[in-house]
Amino acid sequence: MEAGATRIKVPVAAAVAAAWRAVLGRPGLVLELGWLSLLLLMAALLLPELALRYLAPTGLGAMPRGGFVPAESIFAEAVSLLALSAFAVRWYRQMLTGSGRLAPRLFAGAWLRFILYSLAFYAAGIGFAAAVWYSGIAEPDAPAALAGGGNVAAAAVAAALLLGMARVSLLFPAAALGAPLALGAAWRAMRGNAWRLLLVSVAAALPVMLAEVVLIGPLLAAAHLGPNEVVAPDPPLGFVLLSGVIEAVIRLLLTALGASVLSDFYRRIVLQRKEALR
Secondary structure (H helix, E strand, O other), X not given: OOOOOOOOOOOXXXXXXXXXXXXXXXXXXXXXXXXXHHHHHHHHHHHHHHHHHHOOOOOOOOOOOOOOOOHHHHHHHHHHHHHHHHHHHHHHHHHHHOOOOOOXXXXXXXXXXXXXXXXXXXXXXXXXXXXXXXXXXXXXXXXXXXXXXXXXXXXXXXXXXXXXXXXXXXXXXXXXXXXXXXXXXXXXXXXXXXXXXXXHHHHHHHHHHHHHHHHHHHHHHHOOOOHHHOOOOOOOHHHHHHHHHHHHHHHHHHHHHHHHHHHHHHHHHHHHHHHHHO
8 A cells, every 4th residue: 555556446347246246145144144233223223112102101202302313313323333333343354354253352352443433434424414504504494595505515525525434444344354554544545446435335235225115115005104104103013113124124234235345445455455565
């Protein structure tokens, strides 16, 4: 990853196909490495909702939130971060070394790094969303001129933020291998490939996102909920259970696909270059 090294351009189509083969071609392996994370995800997504509906005092689950993020959503996202980070560490190891197993001490170190990196990414995204919201651009009654110009500026900043995150994303596979990269080294290694990573990530995730739409549509119809009633205050129990299971599976598959994509980039950009320098 020296400054004068030849720049490597990752082929988009090959990277997408590799991610599909790794995840969609081996769903049994995803379950083998991620069954515990999947169970934790389902518990985090379902138990708070069920507790509010069946264990809380009557009417508490229907109380207005006052515009704040519900506590159960914060709990679900926190558990999701912990569970998916643990799964991602194992999946990266599987993709890069052929085995998802590693010593507890090495796993703990990689897991902690994943959590810290993820929190930094979340903080950047939440900070951007908060800045847009408090600037008044997102308000329904904002002046047209302000909203128009602000939307263009917000889109430009969002694109720059995504590209910035993509430039340093090799931090994750490096951490999983126990060979963490410095921020500057990760940034330089991805030069010329950040936009390719974003394009490959979107293309790789597309089948899963389409499958989610196909699954959720009949589920809404079976629950007699129209498009405007997705957040109905008292949905049927079957809808709550099935939607929670589907969301947990989707999150696990998207994590595996994202890790597969980044593993391919890391292999081509970092590992193959190290092999060439030997």
